[in-house]
Amino acid sequence: MKTQIGQVAEAIKSIKGCQFASLTYLTKKTKELARYTVNLGFSYHTAVEKSVTELEILMAEMVDKTALPYLAAVEVMESLKKTLAAHAEGKQNEDYTKAGQYISIGNGLNLNTVDNTIQLFGLLHSKVVLAEGEPQKPVKSAPMTIAKNKLRKVLSIGKFREFALDEGNVCGVKVNGDTIEFTAPTNYGFNLNPPAVNIGSPKTETVTA
Numbered sequence: 001m002k003t004q005i006g007q008v009a010e011a012i013k014s015i016k017g018c019q020f021a022s023l024t025y026l027t028k029k030t031k032e033l034a035r036y037t038v039n040l041g042f043s044y045h046t047a048v049e050k051s052v053t054e055l056e057i058l059m060a061e062m063v064d065k066t067a068l069p070y071l072a073a074v075e076v077m078e079s080l081k082k083t084l085a086a087h088a089e090g091k092q093n094e095d096y097t098k099a100g101q102y103i104s105i106g107n108g109l110n111l112n113t114v115d116n117t118i119q120l121f122g123l124l125h126s127k128v129v130l131a132e133g134e135p136q137k138p139v140k141s142a143p144m145t146i147a148k149n150k151l152r153k154v155l156s157i158g159k160f161r162e163f164a165l166d167e168g169n170v171c172g173v174k175v176n177g178d179t180i181e182f183t184a185p186t187n188y189g190f191n192l193n194p195p196a197v198n199i200g201s202p203k204t205e206t207v208t209a
Contacts (some may be wrong), residue, residue: 021122022046022179034128036125038125052077083202109121
């Protein structure tokens with residue numbers, strides 16, 4: 001007998017023409033509950049190419065070429081170009097720690113071959129926080145790592161998101177125009193079946209549940 005998530009995956013595979021996914025998602029680590037809209041009709045390769053252009057503009061505006069932000073930008077640029085070179089050979093960047101781990105199902109869904117879970121991939125379009133998560137301890141990262149992460153967040157690839165789907169996160173799926181809507185489980189404690197998605201300018205906002 002297929003699991004509920006397996007049935008959801010089968011339903012999504014049969015959907016044609018959907019460009020967005022709307023889901024109410026509980027982040028397991030932080031316990032933050034938020035409604036996300038992500039763009040499924042995107043090319044990661046194109047996002048990397050766009051990020052190279054964006055970073056070139058940022059680097060040109062940096063005055064001190066010896067300062068940490070510029071040095072961090074150089075390393076991010078090297079990584080982006082390494083990814084593009086790998087793509088040109090039909091490969092993934094060898095630095096990608098999850099290379100070969102996923103099998104594409106379609107419509108932004110991949111199968112994680114390590115634990116057989118379903119992963120949803122997309123570019124973040126909007127996010128509405130419904131319940132704040134638990135306070136997290138500060139991450140003790142090196143200054144260079146912090147600088148590179150800060151840069152990536154402002155590039156197109158910084159919108160890339162991955163969601164692990166299981167019975168605790170989603171219980172159904174339906175189509176609303178060009179949007180796949182994931183139905184939230186009732187055990188979240190909220191009435192959260194996603195409404196029709198307004199495809200406008202990307203934004204992030206916080207509301208009180």
